[in-house]
Amino acid sequence: MYVPSFSLAGKIAIVTGARRGIGKAVALAFAEAGADVAICDLVVEGGELEAVAKEIQRLGRRSLAVQADVTRKADVDNFVKRVEDEIGVIDILFNNVGISGGPPLIEQPEEQWDKFIDTDLKSCYLCCKAVLKGMVERKRGNIISVASAAGIRGFAERNAYNIAKAGVIMLTKVLARDLGKYNVRANAIAPTMVKTEMIRELMEDPQASAAEARRTPLGRLAEVSDIVGPAIFLASDASSYITGHTILVDGGQLA
Amino acid sequence: MGVPSFSLAGKVAIVTGGKRGLGRAIALTFAEAGADVAVCDLVVEDSELEAVAKEIQSLGRRSLTVQVDVTRKADVDNLVKRVVDEFGHIDILINNAAILGNKCPLLEFSENDYDKIVDTDLKGYFLCSQAVGRRMAEQKGGNIINIASVDAMRPSLKSSPYSAAKAAVVMLTKSLAAELASDNIRANAIAPGWVKTEMTKMRWGALENLKQLEATIPLGRIAQPSDIAAVALFLASDASSYITGTTIIVDGGASLV
Numbered sequence A: 001m002y003v004p005s006f007s008l009a010g011k012i013a014i015v016t017g018a019r020r021g022i023g024k025a026v027a028l029a030f031a032e033a034g035a036d037v038a039i040c041d042l043v044v045e046g047g048e049l050e051a052v053a054k055e056i057q058r059l060g061r062r063s064l065a066v067q068a069d070v071t072r073k074a075d076v077d078n079f080v081k082r083v084e085d086e087i088g089v090i091d092i093l094f095n096n097v098g099i100s101g102g103p104p105l106i107e108q109p110e111e112q113w114d115k116f117i118d119t120d121l122k123s124c125y126l127c128c129k130a131v132l133k134g135m136v137e138r139k140r141g142n143i144i145s146v147a148s149a150a151g152i153r154g155f156a157e158r159n160a161y162n163i164a165k166a167g168v169i170m171l172t173k174v175l176a177r178d179l180g181k182y183n184v185r186a187n188a189i190a191p192t193m194v195k196t197e198m199i200r201e202l203m204e205d206p207q208a209s210a211a212e213a214r215r216t217p218l219g220r221l222a223e224v225s226d227i228v229g230p231a232i233f234l235a236s237d238a239s240s241y242i243t244g245h246t247i248l249v250d251g252g253q254l255a
Numbered sequence B: 001m002g003v004p005s006f007s008l009a010g011k012v013a014i015v016t017g018g019k020r021g022l023g024r025a026i027a028l029t030f031a032e033a034g035a036d037v038a039v040c041d042l043v044v045e046d047s048e049l050e051a052v053a054k055e056i057q058s059l060g061r062r063s064l065t066v067q068v069d070v071t072r073k074a075d076v077d078n079l080v081k082r083v084v085d086e087f088g089h090i091d092i093l094i095n096n097a098a099i100l101g102n103k104c105p106l107l108e109f110s111e112n113d114y115d116k117i118v119d120t121d122l123k124g125y126f127l128c129s130q131a132v133g134r135r136m137a138e139q140k141g142g143n144i145i146n147i148a149s150v151d152a153m154r155p156s157l158k159s160s161p162y163s164a165a166k167a168a169v170v171m172l173t174k175s176l177a178a179e180l181a182s183d184n185i186r187a188n189a190i191a192p193g194w195v196k197t198e199m200t201k202m203r204w205g206a207l208e209n210l211k212q213l214e215a216t217i218p219l220g221r222i223a224q225p226s227d228i229a230a231v232a233l234f235l236a237s238d239a240s241s242y243i244t245g246t247t248i249i250v251d252g253g254a255s256l257v
Helices: A021-032 A048-058 A073-086 A109-139 A160-182 A199-202 A206-214 A225-235 B021-032 B048-058 B073-087 B110-137 B161-182 B207-215 B225-236
Strands: A014-017 A036-041 A063-067 A091-094 A139-146 A182-191 A246-249 B011-014 B037-040 B063-067 B092-095 B142-147 B183-194 B245-248
Touching: A014 A021, A014 A073, A014 A109, A021 A036, A021 A048, A021 A091, A021 A225, A036 A048, A036 A073, A063 A073, A073 A109, A091 A109, A091 A225, A109 A139, A109 A160, A109 A182, A139 A160, A139 A225, A160 A182, A182 A206, A182 A225, A199 A206, A225 A246, B011 B021, B011 B073, B011 B110, B021 B037, B021 B048, B021 B092, B021 B225, B037 B048, B037 B073, B048 B063, B063 B073, B073 B110, B092 B110, B110 B142, B110 B161, B110 B183, B142 B161, B142 B225, B161 B183, B183 B225, B225 B245
Parallel strands: A014 A036, A014 A091, A036 A063, A091 A139, A139 A182, A182 A246, B011 B037, B011 B092, B037 B063, B092 B142, B142 B183, B183 B245
Antiparallel strands: none
């Protein structure tokens, strides 16, 4: 009656970069919340992506694992087509692919700038474009992108990463403004450091991890589970009046 | 396993300005999610507050009604005492009691009207946060949610004290988060855009006004109180465990335009 629905029953979601980390956790949580979930990753050797798809199926939902380099339009379009052919039309897009790392901007070689912008920003754009025509036609859709607190207050020793993530935040606003009238929402999540492979170096350095935890009012780095809650919230009807917003998930660091 | 809990079972919440509008919607949503809810308001003689309490009880939860002027420290301290005496602890504070005031050009606003708006909308939040925050710090746990407004980012014309106070609430939220995190207290704010409540009715009320207004909003409608209550539930629950110090904008995309 009053409590909103956090269920994703009847929905079909796609999650990019779902082999591990945030992508894997969100894909599994979406499935547990009732959605069929198709996943893609650059790397399929080693069977990790297929294992996630099997886990989704064990939860009683349909899944599909596809190899895709999301910086290539042909790969993105192929992934979306396969999902539409084999599972159905896409309700939720979770843009999760991203890479991070140094060196500082003035030392960053041009090729690396390109790689960061392509992987962290252009891939979002390509994935959004691939699903949007259908979402607009059906007058329903939900796009959630993993931005970063780095896109609001740049991380030290980062470079095009900060800039690409700021781009994801603005992309979210552009889409929300243009597509609201078609009942398509677009929002983003902006975490600080999350304990995944992406920050392995930090996690293996006790002094650096401790310093990062001290910088955070909640006194710890984020777990992947801390990102799952906001992802489910944004994917569900509970957030139906929120669009164009980036939810900061930073343990208070930017406060 | 993966999906977090959105339940408030075992929690005790206080909602200021709880007799109607956003406060009422949040109180009932929290009760349905499992919380016992103390609702308070400035005016209690009209039995609207009692009606909310009865509805909380019909949802199977305990409730308490308290008359509170949030601008008076003595009232706020009494509220905390009554809630602790009745329920033993306070887990969630919803700072919602606020006034909009009449439209008035900035240069013509009276000092008296300024004081009334800023006292209720900022000082009231501060006093409640202090009194409840102290209790939460003793408990080493708590959750404060401040109802701000999109006016905090971009002011409504002829509402300068309200907009300034709401901007200050966004900042107060950050102070609360930064200073109380070590006591395991989270603090966040919600910035609604247009919501269908009594408080703002005169501004959107006439049908032609409403249609024109809705045409400017990407999602094409103004919010129902339930749209805001849903976000409050997310922030009150464990699903937002790493979120603190931030303001979530809930406006159908209005501030993008």
